[in-house]
Amino acid sequence: MKGTLVDFNFQINEGVIQGDDGKRYSFFGSEWKDHTSPARGQNVDFAVNDLNQAVSIYVQAFARQPVFKKTNNQHAEQLRTEENFGLFDWTIKCLKNYANFSGRARRKEYWYFYLFQILIGLLIGLSLGIMGMSDNGIDAISGLLSLFFLLPTLAAGVRRLHDVDRSGWWMLLMFTIIGLIPLLIWTVMETKPESNQWGEPAK
Template sequence: MKGIVLSYNESLKEGLISGNDGNRYSFFNTEWKESELPSRGQQVDFTVNALDQATSIYVIHSSNNFVNQSLEPDLTQNHEQLKQEENYGFFDWVMKCIKLENYVNFTGRARRAEYWYFQLFQLLISVVIGIIAGLSGIDKLSILANIISVALFLPSLAVYVRRLHDVNRSGWWILISFTIIGIIPLFIWLIRETDPKPNQWGSPAK
């Protein structure tokens, strides 16, 4: 398959390629088969593995015109999306997280409002169900709470990963939360403002 390099992060040794099929594929530097480092705009030929990652990547040529034409629709679409989000309220952000295109989307970016409003939404649901269960004494409400928790687990994890992407951190950093002390840097990243630069996960979310 052919495509163009959208970005490459030397510190993370990871990059992103836009394929001619319209999909984006992440890659690791170990799959880069050229002596020069990857750079935005290089036209490449590559294969795709079972994890939808680019492998065996070779440079065909670089063409700034090709890159600009390829990126223009993405930039326009992103600009229109950001304009719409200027008027978003609480439920708009919640709906964005649970819509089909974002329900299990671990590849994009999410600004602070999107992440924290969704966390607030989950908290409110838990509080409301807890109050109703306490006043009514209906034990079956706990089953409903568990079902809702399971249903919201994947979009919650997805927006968590996208929020980290928005501050230029890999979603795999979530794993440091298991060290307990790792919760501190994770919290700092989650409350940080959007990184204004494009990265391998796309254009800034704000």
């Protein structure tokens, strides 16, 4: 059967195809058999199992090249733009993508955002100290600042793990002491040059 990919969630590894028969078919990422990553709008060929789910999914041969070329052009343009990014550019990108747990992030994106948080924390702490605020007050504001950065930090960390071909669920190791060691190693690793289920390389 033929159809169009209408949605794919990399976080849960599931998607939906609108079949040419007018029906929608859900599928698991393991049934995606094409060498390209799933993307909305792709025309696909697929079979349907007894549970009315799409299986053995391939991008239609005539549609594969245009989709792949368009995706590559957009990605290449984004990489060229990011070559000129500085501390604040990476920070703004991470804040804009505060709830984006898909895709990939290069080392610069993750570590510049981490550096910004350290600098802003030191600046605010120093300013409050000069103004004579009590330790309890400084701790309260520091807690609010950490809470503000929590979600975008987790999202950036997940994307950084994706870039070295690791599942974002490994970020849960940050809540353990010994788990911080492998997380540190993975976040300083070079970008994996191969495409994976989370997209093209981040650099």
